[in-house]
Every structure is written in structure tokens, then in C-alpha cells.
Amino acid sequence: MAEIGGTVSGDFEVTTEELRVVTRFVVAHAEDVLQVFEEAVPGDTRPREAIEAAQVFIGGAGRSNLQRVASLDAHRAARDSFSEPACLAARSAGDAASAPYLHPIAQSEQVGHILRAAASVAHIRQLQAGGDPAAAEASLQLSRARATPELIDVLSRYPRPARTRSRVTQLMCDLDQSLREQG
Numbered sequence: 001m002a003e004i005g006g007t008v009s010g011d012f013e014v015t016t017e018e019l020r021v022v023t024r025f026v027v028a029h030a031e032d033v034l035q036v037f038e039e040a041v042p043g044d045t046r047p048r049e050a051i052e053a054a055q056v057f058i059g060g061a062g063r064s065n066l067q068r069v070a071s072l073d074a075h076r077a078a079r080d081s082f083s084e085p086a087c088l089a090a091r092s093a094g095d096a097a098s099a100p101y102l103h104p105i106a107q108s109e110q111v112g113h114i115l116r117a118a119a120s121v122a123h124i125r126q127l128q129a130g131g132d133p134a135a136a137e138a139s140l141q142l143s144r145a146r147a148t149p150e151l152i153d154v155l156s157r158y159p160r161p162a163r164t165r166s167r168v169t170q171l172m173c174d175l176d177q178s179l180r181e182q183g
Contacts, residue, residue, distance in 0.1 A: 010104035012157050020058050021150045022114055023099040027054045028146055029117040030096040033089040033124050040086035041077070047093030050074035054096040063100045071097035085124045088168070092117035108159040111176055115155070118143040119172035126167075140175050144182060152183035 030051050037047050053070035057063060074094030081087040095117045102113045122139035129135035147155075155176065163173045 011106040012104050014102065014104040014154060014157075016062075018150060018154050019063075019100050019102060021148060022102055022154055023054050023096065024058050025146060025148075025151050026092075026099040026114070026117045027051055027058065027096045029121045029143065030054075030089075030092040032121050033085075033092055036124060037077070037081070037086045037089035037093070040083050041081060041090075044077055044080075046070075046073040046077040047090045050093040050097035054099060057100045067097045067100050071095075085127055088120040088124050092120045095120075102154075104157070106157075106159055108161045110158050111155065111161040112172065114151070114158075115143075115161075115172045115175050115179075116168065118146075118175055119168045122171045122175075123168050136171055140171065140178070143175055144178055147179050147182070149183065152179050155179055156183055 030047070034047060034051060037044070050070040050073065053066045057067055071094045074090050074097060078087045078090035078094060081090055095113065099113060103110055118140070122136040122143070125139040126133060126136035160180075161169065161173055161176055163170060
């Protein structure tokens with residue numbers, strides 16, 4: 001993969017501005033649940049720092065080691081969490097910081113870098129509602145409303161993700177399908 005003049009090339013091209021669109025979408029979801037992590041693990045700033053690193057990229061800075069390190073740290077915070085909602089919230093923040101590094105390669109796993117945070121938020125909302133799937137669906141509806149045509153265009157370049165037994169993956173696949181139909 002090469003980065004030439006604000007475009008990352010691989011199996012297809014993704015512009016820096018498109019990476020900012022994806023990052024903005026992921027950050028919005030991570031911000032929605034940051035408090036879930038911070039209430040469960042007071043004093044651990046790694047997820048907040050990951051969101052801030054992603055916002056630096058959104059603000060116009062280039063991709064840098066700042067996002068890479070912050071992403072890894074937030075994912076470590078997720079592994080250190082003792083509750084599923086806190087883990088998912090920290091992982092969403094890590095995903096936000098890694099979004100600038102979305103690879104333009106035709107692998108369905110890349111869809112997770114675009115939609116996993118939104119699916120994680122939906123699962124957190126379902127858990128908070130005592131397992132009510134309507135809470136997850138309401139969260140996915142908000143994600144659909146947040147998805148810009150540019151985001152859907154980038155998403156559509158990737159193969160569809162495989163459905164697994166993981167609730168987050170199921171929600172991600174549902175969101176993926178509806179966004180592709182919306183586009």
C-alpha cells in the first residue's frame with residue numbers, strides 16, 4: 001500500500017478526506033459510550049486519549065504514531081476491563097484512533113474498522129436495557145442516520161463481513177446490510 005498525495009492505494013483508493021469521514025463516524029460512536037468506560041474504570045484515560053488522537057487527525061493533521069499508540073493503549077484498556085460494556089467502550093475508542101489507518105484492501109475484516117464501534121455501542125445499549133434487542137435496533141437507527149453518503153461509498157468498496165455468533169458481529173452485519181441498501 002502506498003500513500004501518494006493524500007490517497008492511499010491498495011486494491012482500490014481511499015483519500016485522506018475519506019479516511020477523515022470514516023474516523024469522524026467512528027469517533028462519534030466512541031464518544032457516545034466513553035462515559036461507560038470512565039465510570040467503570042475511573043482514572044484510566046487511555047480511551048479518552050485515543051478519541052483525542054483521532055480528533056487530531058479529523059482536525060487536519062496527518063496520520064501519525066499518535067493514533068497508532070493511542071489505539072493500542074485503548075485496546076489494552078479494553079482487555080484490562082472487568083465488564084463487557086466497559087471493554088466494548090474502550091475498544092470503540094481504540095477503533096476510533098485506528099480508523100485513519102483503514103486499509104484499502106478487499107478484505108471483509110476491514111469493515112470492522114468502519115462499523116465495529118457502532119455495533120459495540122448498539123450492544124452496550126442492549127446490555128444496559130436488560131438484553132432488550134429494541135435498544136440495539138434504536139442505536140443502529142442512529143448509526144444509519146449518522147452515515148453520510150461518503151461513508152457508505154467507502155464501505156461499499158469492501159466485501160460484506162461474515163456473520164458469526166458474536167452479538168457485536170451480528171449487529172455489525174445488520175448495520176452493514178442496511179447501509180449498503182441505503183446507499
